[in-house]
Structure formats: C-alpha cells, structure tokens
Amino acid sequence: MVFRHDQIVTATAANQIAEAIQQEIASGRLKVDDRLPTEEELATQFRVSRPTVREALKRLAARHLIRSRRGPAGGTFVNGPSPEEMAQSFSTAATLMVAAGGITLDQMATVRAEMEAICCRLAAEQRSAEHLAGMRAEIALQLSEPLLDEEFCASDVRFHRLIVDAAGNPLLRFLMNAIVEGLLPVSNMIIFRVRDRKTIVDHHIRIADAIEARDADRAVAALNDLVRYVRDQYAAAEKGRLEYASKITSTKGE
Amino acid sequence: MVFRHDQIVTATAANQIAEAIQQEIASGRLKVDDRLPTEEELATQFRVSRPTVREALKRLAARHLIRSRRGPAGGTFVNGPSPEEMAQSFSTAATLMVAAGGITLDQMATVRAEMEAICCRLAAEQRSAEHLAGMRAEIALQLSEPLLDEEFCASDVRFHRLIVDAAGNPLLRFLMNAIVEGLLPVSNMIIFRVRDRKTIVDHHIRIADAIEARDADRAVAALNDLVRYVRDQYAAAEKGRLEYASKITSTKGE
DNA sequence: TATCGTTATTTGTCAAACAAAAAGGGGATT
DNA sequence: AATCCCCTTTTTGTTTGACAAATAACGATA
Known part of the structure; x- marks a missing residue:
C-alpha cells in the first residue's frame, strides 16, 4: 500500500x-x-x-x-529568531528521526566523531586562552578523587563542548549541539559502564596538550584514539550485556 | 524595555x-x-x-x-521523518540566522567544505558502483560542449550530491542538504563567475578517480584543492567586482 | 457483474459563552 | 501623602454544541 x-x-x-x-x-x-x-x-x-x-x-x-x-x-x-529554540527544535527533530528508524545510532555516532574531529582541528587553530583554561579545569575536576559517575559524565560533556566552542564557529556549534543532544541517552549509558576513567582523562590531556601546542594533527589523532577506545568499551559492554541476558533467560535464578 | x-x-x-x-x-x-x-x-x-x-x-x-x-x-x-521537509525548515531557519548576523557566510562555507571532506572520505570507503557511474555521467555531461551555465551549475550540484549519497549516511546527507540549501544563493554566484570550467571538471575527475580507487586521502586532497580553487576564484571575482564598482562610481560612462 | 447513489465516519469550521491571567485604576488605610 | 488591596477591563485559553465537507464502504439497481 x-x-x-x-x-x-x-x-x-x-x-x-x-x-x-x-x-x-x-x-x-x-x-x-x-x-x-x-x-x-x-x-x-x-x-x-x-x-x-x-x-x-x-x-x-x-x-x-x-x-x-x-x-x-x-x-x-x-518573535525574533532565537538560536537556542532553533537548536532545540532541531535536536528534537534529530531524536525523532532516530526513533523512527531513519537513522541508526551507529551512523549518528560516526557523524559525531567526524564532526568533532573538525572541531578539534579548528580548535587547535583558533583556540583562545580562556577555552584552554576551561579544558584544564575540567580535566582537574575529572582527576579529583571522590567523584560521582554523574559528575564525571557532566564534566565530560562540558569538556567536549569546550572543544566545539574553541573552534569558534557558531554553525558548527549549533550542529554539534543537536547531534550530541540526540546521542545523550546513549552516551550516558556508555560512560556509566566505563569504570576506568583514568584512560579517558589521559586522552583528554593529550587532546588539550595538542590544542595548546596548536598541533591540529596530533589533536585529531588523540581524539580518534579516544573515540576508538570508547567504541571498544561500548562493544565489550554490549557483549557482556547480551551474555548476561542469555544467562538469566536459561537459568532464572533470583 | x-x-x-x-x-x-x-x-x-x-x-x-x-x-x-x-x-x-x-x-x-x-x-x-x-x-x-x-x-x-x-x-x-x-x-x-x-x-x-x-x-x-x-x-x-x-x-x-x-x-x-x-x-x-x-x-x-x-508521519515518517521526511528529510526534505526537515531540511527545508532547517535551511530557512539557517538563512534567518545568517540574515540576523549570527552566522557569516565564511563560517558556513568552512563548515560545508569540512563536512564534504568527511563525505569524501566515507564515500571512498562505502561507494557503490551506481554512485560512481552517476559521477562519471555527470562529468561526461560537464565536458559536453554546448552547455549553458545553468546546466553546468545544476550538474555540479548533482555531482557533489552524489558524493554525499555515496557516503551512505542519511544523517550526513540531511545535514549537507540543509547547509547546501542555505548556501545556494551564494554558490550560484560563484559558479557563474568562474568561466574556466575545465579546471573544475579536472578536479571532479581527480575526485572520482580517487573514490573509484577507494583512496580516501587522495579524494580528500582533491576536494580540498577544488575548494581552494573555487575560493580563490571567488575572491578574485569579488575584488574585480569592487574595482569595477569603484570605476563606475568615479566615471559614470554610458 | 458493474456502476451508481446512499450512508456512516471523521476532520474542518462556526457560534456563543465562560474561565483565567494580568495590567491599571480607584479607594481605603496607615 | 504614600502604600496596599481590590476591582474592573482586556485579552488569550477553554468549553459546549452544532453543522459542513470529504470520502471510503456498503448496498441497490441496471
């Protein structure tokens, strides 16, 4: 029909x-x-x-x-045109497209990673001292010892947002905001499963160092390593989840 | 107030x-x-x-x-997610933001070039034979001799759209569609000023060859060369336009 | 069997009225 | 005289009830 x-x-x-x-x-x-x-x-x-x-x-x-x-x-x-509302309606549209099956989460993650690489390169060229200081502050926060998972996750989001801001391109910022919003429910699950924060913070430090040195290639390489690491962790967690699911379906022990 | x-x-x-x-x-x-x-x-x-x-x-x-x-x-x-409708509403919003001064055309062009580079890389990996054939067909059309400026421009747009399609990512396609729509009024002016189509087609051939060989780096390099060439042509045309404008203001001949 | 009209269902529109919010003015109180 | 409270006015928000228009399905008729 x-x-x-x-x-x-x-x-x-x-x-x-x-x-x-x-x-x-x-x-x-x-x-x-x-x-x-x-x-x-x-x-x-x-x-x-x-x-x-x-x-x-x-x-x-x-x-x-x-x-x-x-x-x-x-x-x-x-009403005058307001970027916030536009970004919001755009991101809801993006989540709807994901929900309706038009876009897979994998495709969305790919775009997010590629676009963040763009931001990284531009950030290395255009960064200001303030953005760099903000990134350092987030790294320090992430290294502080008694830190809840939610706080770490929020700081991680802020760190990546700082990379986008440092690129100094409002259109890029707008697009990234929409994509990250659409990915939020998933990325939360990912971060919460990764116990070993140290590796992530190390990657953050590598990225910040490269951006400070205005070395675009090194910054992109560091970001790609981070993306690969997170993706592997996610795949492993997914595998474990499936095995656990099959286990509890075979023997329904409390 | x-x-x-x-x-x-x-x-x-x-x-x-x-x-x-x-x-x-x-x-x-x-x-x-x-x-x-x-x-x-x-x-x-x-x-x-x-x-x-x-x-x-x-x-x-x-x-x-x-x-x-x-x-x-x-x-x-x-309603199913209709990329065309969404892209349309998004591009009208984007043009509003450009009009309101939130985004400069230069920033928009930067994002477009960077994102098309992503498409190029993915297209080199994911391309199908159909997409490649379509690109070859557009190149052949662009080489055919008696061709109006509008037809060349339309074929150029189709060629770049084929690169996006070959990447095989609907979200990327959606974003590119929106950005290109927002840039259309400008890009038309650019293409119409560039008389020397041969150089552009040569770049297209380089891109298609690289995508056919699945050589992502070469494809991106070719695209960057094309972008740089177009940007230079645009700057030159802009400069000429300004000189011409100053000339006709000084001596108002005929 | 095919075609045409009828009917039921659902959205589209209208009309009149009341509810609720919010700004301003007027009066009572201090 | 100043301040506070209440009341009126204006405008959007919501309700009720009804009718119009479109259209798919069904039944009747040739």
Whole structure:
C-alpha cells in the first residue's frame, strides 16, 4: 500500500491564514516584537471564526514565530529568531528521526566523531586562552578523587563542548549541539559502564596538550584514539550485556 | 524595555497534549503511519474539548509530525521523518540566522567544505558502483560542449550530491542538504563567475578517480584543492567586482 | 457483474459563552 | 501623602454544541 505523499499540507482556511501571517512577517510588514491584532479582529478580518484563527496561530507558535500572553497588555507578538529554540527544535527533530528508524545510532555516532574531529582541528587553530583554561579545569575536576559517575559524565560533556566552542564557529556549534543532544541517552549509558576513567582523562590531556601546542594533527589523532577506545568499551559492554541476558533467560535464578 | 524570554512555551493544556503525543512518537509506542485516536477520543482521553485537541494537533502538524485526512478511513496519522521537509525548515531557519548576523557566510562555507571532506572520505570507503557511474555521467555531461551555465551549475550540484549519497549516511546527507540549501544563493554566484570550467571538471575527475580507487586521502586532497580553487576564484571575482564598482562610481560612462 | 447513489465516519469550521491571567485604576488605610 | 488591596477591563485559553465537507464502504439497481 503506497501512501500518497505529494500533498502533505492541505489548503484549509487555517493553513491559508497561517501562510498569510507568515508572509506578513517574512516581508517585513510585521517586525520583531510587533503586536498583531487580537484574535477577534483577525477573525473578522479573515472572515473566519476565532477557533480557526487560533489554529493558525498555534501553527506559527509551534515554529516559534510568534508568542502570546494573556491580559490587557498581552496579545500575540512577533518573535525574533532565537538560536537556542532553533537548536532545540532541531535536536528534537534529530531524536525523532532516530526513533523512527531513519537513522541508526551507529551512523549518528560516526557523524559525531567526524564532526568533532573538525572541531578539534579548528580548535587547535583558533583556540583562545580562556577555552584552554576551561579544558584544564575540567580535566582537574575529572582527576579529583571522590567523584560521582554523574559528575564525571557532566564534566565530560562540558569538556567536549569546550572543544566545539574553541573552534569558534557558531554553525558548527549549533550542529554539534543537536547531534550530541540526540546521542545523550546513549552516551550516558556508555560512560556509566566505563569504570576506568583514568584512560579517558589521559586522552583528554593529550587532546588539550595538542590544542595548546596548536598541533591540529596530533589533536585529531588523540581524539580518534579516544573515540576508538570508547567504541571498544561500548562493544565489550554490549557483549557482556547480551551474555548476561542469555544467562538469566536459561537459568532464572533470583 | 526588556522582554522576558525565560519561559517562551507556556504549559497550557494544548501544549501538554502536544508534548504527550510527541513523546508517544519519540518513544516508539506510535510508529510511522500508525493512526492515532479520533479527535473526540483524544478529547475524552485527555479530559479536554475537541478544539483544544485540535490546537495540539495543529502544533504537531506544523512540524510535519502528523497528517490528517477526512472521511471514514481518514483520521490523524504519524508521519515518517521526511528529510526534505526537515531540511527545508532547517535551511530557512539557517538563512534567518545568517540574515540576523549570527552566522557569516565564511563560517558556513568552512563548515560545508569540512563536512564534504568527511563525505569524501566515507564515500571512498562505502561507494557503490551506481554512485560512481552517476559521477562519471555527470562529468561526461560537464565536458559536453554546448552547455549553458545553468546546466553546468545544476550538474555540479548533482555531482557533489552524489558524493554525499555515496557516503551512505542519511544523517550526513540531511545535514549537507540543509547547509547546501542555505548556501545556494551564494554558490550560484560563484559558479557563474568562474568561466574556466575545465579546471573544475579536472578536479571532479581527480575526485572520482580517487573514490573509484577507494583512496580516501587522495579524494580528500582533491576536494580540498577544488575548494581552494573555487575560493580563490571567488575572491578574485569579488575584488574585480569592487574595482569595477569603484570605476563606475568615479566615471559614470554610458 | 458493474456502476451508481446512499450512508456512516471523521476532520474542518462556526457560534456563543465562560474561565483565567494580568495590567491599571480607584479607594481605603496607615 | 504614600502604600496596599481590590476591582474592573482586556485579552488569550477553554468549553459546549452544532453543522459542513470529504470520502471510503456498503448496498441497490441496471
């Protein structure tokens, strides 16, 4: 059974109103923080009922183009483009694609590793003293003795984020943020299984040293070693998990 | 006047319902092409009225997560992830960010070049015979003599898209699609200024040869040479354009 | 058997009303 | 006179009930 995908968005009244308002925004007639007419006024203007207007507004609100507040000074206002919201909606879209089976976790991990290598290379060229200091601080934190698994994991995430920031490219930062968000549930499981943190921190130190020396190739090599190590650990853990699962299914002892 | 941006999405009933349904999809309990309950059933399930349910559904429809059709066999269905739609919304958002000054075109071009290098490396490893044949066909087309600029440009885009496809990673394909879409207006101007197509095709041949030989390093090197050449041409064209502009401002001939 | 009309089902739209939030003004109190 | 509280007004959020339109399935008829 083939589903007809050629006309996804039907030309209903609500959709047409949404389109019209969006064009007003895109054309610049409605500027950022402008207030558009009340729902009643829009309803009379477009010759439709208020619920229909509301459906149209909800469509735009879902894309963060407008916001609304109640009250006398309230109403519906035009939103400016906000990178955080964009990154968030993008990462939710990425997780949805993973959930729907369009992307495997392995493919996602590959892209993440390759893109982080880019960040590493750019970071070695563009890094500032502040970024380097931040990385050193995270390494020191990771070496401190009484440290919970969650704290170590959070510091690890911050360390990798610092690499991305040091590259100094907002678009790269944006893409990495989305991908890492999509990988979070998995990466947590990975990190939690790796008991031997020392190896990971050693890799972090190698990366930070190479970035400090502005040696892009060495930084990328160190990162690749880290990725390989984590991947091996994950595969081993997965194998152990499967063996454990088969064991408890064969003998169901408490 | 500072607007409070800390809580953009209010926890209204409609929003909560949209969140709930989205989680059902993300968690996999609702699979692609599954039909969710009718609006009335959803209304009774969530203890709200039907218009409220409709607002929630419209929110999800605006993000292409669901589609609806009227009639007995109609209803609301879960949409599969459509890379084109997602890439489109993403690229419009990206152009907005460029317009707002968050991202410079130079940064965008850098990311594009670096990511295409990734694609090149993966393509050298994963390519199929079909992808290679497609690339050869585009090269042959680009060498054919009476060819309009637009046709050459279109073939160039297809060639680079084939590299991305040959990498065999849908996430990479998705990201590249979005970035290239965002760069299209600029890249058109570049290609149209470069008269000397022969050099570009030579680079294409070098890339295809390297991918055919599964030599990742050579492929990446060839791509980097191409990128450098195009960038130089663009800079030269920009310089010429500026000189020309200063000339016609000084002497307003004809 | 094939074709056409009917019907049931489901989304799309409308209308009127009430609830809730929030800003501003007016009055009472200190 | 200043401050605090309440009340009114405006606007979005939600409910109820109804009708319109599309469309797939079923049944009747040629």
